[in-house]
Amino acid sequence: MATPASIDLSAAMITAPVPPGNWLVVLPVVLCVGLGALLLILRDRTSLHGWIAISGLVLLVLIDAGLLYRVANEGPVTMVMGRWLPPFGIAFTVDLFGALMALAAAIVGLAAAVAALGDIEDVGRRYGFYPFLMLLLAGVSGAFLTGDIFNLYVWFEVLLISSFGLLILGSEREQIDGALKYAVLNLIATTIFLIAVGYLYAIFGTLNMADIAAKARQFGGTAPLMTLAALFFIAFGMKAAAFPVNFWLPASYHTPRIVVSALFAGLLTKVGIYSMIRVLVMLFPVERAELASLVGMVAGLTMIVGALGALSETDMRRLFGYVVISGIGNMLAGIALGGADGIDGAIVYALHSIILMTALYLVAGEAARLGGSYSVIELGGLWRRSGWFAGLSLVLFLAASGLPPFSGFWPKVILVKAALDAGSGWLAGIILLTGFLNTIAFGRLFLLAYWRPRQIPVATGQTHTGAAAQSPAWQEMGALGALTALIIAVGLFPEPLLHLTEGAARNLTDPAAYLASVFPGGGQ
Template identity: 65%
Template sequence: MAAPSSTPADLSAALVLTPPPLADWLVVLPVALMIALGAALMMIRKSVRWHGPIAISGLVLLVLLDLGLLWRVSVHGPVTMVMGRWLPPFGIAFTADLLGAAMALAAAVAALAAGIFALADIDAGGRRYGFFPFLMLLMAGVSGAFLTGDIFNLYVWFEVLLISSFGLIILGSEPEQIDGALKYAILNLVGTTLFLIAIGYLYAVFGTLNMADIARKAVGLRDTAPLVTLTALFVLAFAMKAAAFPVNFWLPASYHTPRIVVSALFGGLLTKVGIYALIRVAIMLFPVEREALSLVIAVSAALTMMAGALGALAQDDIRRLVGYLVIAGIGNMLAGVAIGTPAAVSGAILYALHSMATMTALYFVAGEAARLGGGSWSLAALGGIYRRAPWFSAASFLLFLAAAGLPPLSGLWPKVALLKASLDIGAWWLGAAILVSAFLVTVSLARVFLLAYWRPQPGLTGAGADGSAAAGGWRMSLPLGLLTALVVFFGLMPEPLLDLTQRAATGLADPAAYVQSVFPTSAQKGGVP
């Protein structure tokens, strides 16, 4: 009988053997926190009075965690943690770079504003049926999507946020909500199916789902594998998620149906997850294949801009109008992906960060304008808001300028960057689409201000008739003021955000630091939960 070997097994090639630095835990704590809080709120589902305070406290902590993560990534470069101590590509990786950390922080700020707004917008029935647990689950999915380094787990986090969004969109169970939820669900499930098919195809070609591993191997497979077809599948799937033309019709048919705070979350966050995934895959993983598809993406971008701008111009319902503004913004971001230069990608990222704050705030504006107008969403029935709420009207005006891309607000800088990038490559028609869509959006928002705010409304009855402040008080004014302040600040002082987005775009164009974070030269690298 052979004696057992006394030589210890060398695990360093397969497992991480050193404990992770405490700062590296920032990459997984946002997701863990949201899942834990969602579970805790479900455990106290009969004590709904505690849901709001606990959720708001958790969202404040989420903002702080994401702020710490962004600082660490900005100073030290991308950070990676892998599950189960298994080294990549076998261990599932969480990897945060500047793009993921910045998007996660912007999403957390928008979610915090929405959580505070929900204290006034969501009644006891909505809380009893799980608004705040769904919100925590939604943010777990959004945070996971921005921070994962594995493309299959990107799909998993998409599913997590979709499940929670289904619960949020039908909160109230009104016929209009059920109709909107059906359209929302069918188109998103089609997009999810395409995404899953593309992932299966990807694994068959690469034998891995780790994004850094794919970025390394793609160079050697371009001559033998049909990567353009694979990239086209991903582009189509993410275009459906982001509501890009010609698969954008589900968004204006569904985003106006839930409570206004839910619409704000959807308009501010969910479409940006699709844009983020498209940027990550098309720019970092398959840049050569993106170049082959650039004309198709550019045409889709131009048509998305025009569809959104013309749709907004034709609307009488202010909720639908804001939905079309979301679509117009998606077109601008797609233009950056189509052009593909670091300057254009920087513009697309900057636009996404701006849109998260601005679109969330515009839905708040729509909800408060309807309340002040006696509960109507129709521009034909609204009027005189400026006389009854001058400070709210001033904030609305600033947000309208930001959404239109006019100075001196945050929407100006990404449009300037995208316009310049278009002209630099000779795509004058794409630059023209950016300018024309911006003009049409300006006209549509000017129409809203003239009709709903400036025009008198004789015979007004109902809420707001006496010129009193909003019934929600600080719970509505605080989140709206917070987001408006951010829009103004980054409009007047854009340099920090411009520098961040330029560095993020450079990191996508040359993902060496990202790959090094996942596959360090030393197998003993820390960073494992």
């Protein structure tokens, strides 16, 4: 009878010690879940929640920065749960794309936690704002770091559960109405996602992304992979608010507290775009090429709808919601173009949009605080009330329009060049046209809300909650200033970021390094 000491586990399990640096792969999720649990334990000490969350999120930014440094220098890193050999063990695999997105998410999470010190009152903290925030970041981080497609579905569920809680924080009628629209569309998308995952497992017999990527290239035309790719495109397109299912976003993102809107605008749709790039570009490149025309048309219509919606809106929050949609169209254009340049443009735009859209919604919050309203018609003379705030707002408006020398200029240049090189001049024209329309929308916003003298006395202006106009909050202004500084820095010195995103795009279009990280011996 064999003794336990004589059993050879090397055929089923990883027996070598885990390198200490590999723990960076799972630490972001562990930290967020652990902090969320701690905040629940301290539910009677809500005055401490903000500072505990901020301290933890500073650590999260440092962990994600360390993970990015490791991946940039050593290539993709894999850690398998329970030390079971892949594809049987659930893998967390991080490449440059996932590490960049996780770091950007941590940065805006930290900015939101700081801004919430001034935006979320004691009642909101008692209802669980900070635990929900940590759970949301756990879901977002898990989605960016996982190497298992069913695990991706699980992390989507985690972030959706927490987003429902944040969306109805305050229990106002408008919030419940917005949450209903948000929930229905996202639950439909999640159902389609789950059906696609089941279909995928029936075809491949595995859920490990590296294993699927290798087998998809071997199957060729022998499996119904086009149907599978189309299902994933529909599911992720709904979550990203792509045309024609984009209406839920401007109908719901203006309803919660402004710091919640900022988080949603920065993160949630980008998880959909990340998943679409990961699945269509890395797992099903042939099917992506076949769907390129359809994706391109959806991208163009999404950009146009977003730009026209921004032109027609008078509520700053809803206007910025349409700007989110227009940006999603630009990212879809990169996916449609494919190739290293197109994917590079989509990644740079996604990173830019995470920071920018969070900052823009914080601008809306400060505008309402200063002017007593979110309405462009009722606002006016904001530059007189705070010159610094007006200056920060103008920088962000120019960046959102894609104008130099700010971060929004570079992804537009990359995407237009990629479209022209691919012979898709019509798509390059739509990118430039919608950029021009967004410039007009932001110019109109600045002229009416900032430059024009106020038509209604400031003392009578009211916010959506009925509060009178107030002075700037240092918490929101601090977060807004930090995000704006980052946008300026990337615009003036883009080379480090572009070097990383170019590597991320190459790793997606040629995932050999990703596969080697999961299967070091090449034995899928």
